[in-house]
Amino acid sequence: MTGEPLLGAQETVRIREGIAAAVLGAREGMAASLEHDAQEYLRLVDASRVGAEEAGRLLREAVQGARAAGHSWDTVGRVLGVSRQAAQQRFAGKATDAVTAAPSGGGPGGAAERRILSPLSAFNEMAALAEAGREGWHLVGYGALFHEVEASDQPWEHCRVTLASSGRQRRMETEGWIPVGAGWFPWRYYKRPLGAAGER
Incomplete structure (x- = not known):
């Protein structure tokens, strides 16, 4: 073939x-x-x-x-x-190869509540993360067709950039964006808290 x-x-x-x-x-x-x-x-x-x-x-x-x-x-x-x-x-x-962050504290038993957003595609994942972020969920892991989010007491924003744009990645990290995992080719995912009033 x-x-x-x-x-x-x-x-x-x-x-x-x-x-x-x-x-x-x-x-x-x-x-x-x-x-x-x-x-x-x-x-x-x-x-x-x-x-x-x-x-x-x-x-x-x-x-x-x-x-x-x-x-x-x-x-x-x-x-x-x-x-x-x-x-x-x-x-x-x-x-099943997935990128997952280490568990964080808070919530019952010391771990914050987590949930899976699925099924997702390359075309709707960012909208799903935007909605989850407004509700106080932030990205902690991902894999093919899903994202794992964790509850918090503040809204979050999320973005993705191509792994090839290392200059932009460095700039984002100085602006308070937090990388999530090492990336899922061709994307690298970032998050940052908006703060209690969601100023950004």
């Missing part, structure tokens, strides 16, 4: 060059050391292994993102160049 190429040749080259640059840049001076240091080739193998693991994780999360955006297993399989069944067998079991 042949995949449906959605990227052009230049985009494909840009991704490949970016991955190669990231692997070679993992250690200061790695590329230059390859000219004379046999040990550096083993470091290159290790850096490539980490790159391959990260690429695999990104692919799993991208597939779950496509599913959350409403695409069928048949469509995802065509893009990957495999059958619907093969795509589903490889990636459906990965939906």
Whole structure:
């Protein structure tokens, strides 16, 4: 089965060059050391292994993102160049990979009340978080098709940015936004309290 190429040749080259640059840049001076240091080739193998693991994780999360955006297993399989069944067998079991924050205090037994917002998609999750935030719930965990929120005594606001926008992420953190987990490709989620009067 042949995949449906959605990227052009230049985009494909840009991704490949970016991955190669990231692997070679993992250690200061790695590329230059390859000219004379046999040990550096083993470091290159290790850096490539980490790159391959990260690429695999990104692919799993991208597939779950496509599913959350409403695409069928048949469509995802065509893009990957495999059958619907093969795509589903490889990636459906990965939906349980979730990002969850540590429990916080408050509420019965020392833990604040939590609830799951589900089913969510890439297109309605922010509206669901906005509504929950107005009611005093804030994001503490997430995964494919769901968000976990925790009760508090103040309203919250939430936003998401692409993981590629590191400059914006740093700026947001100086503005009081709190990152939630490490991100769910391609998004990183943030929250911040609005305060008792909801001034912001």
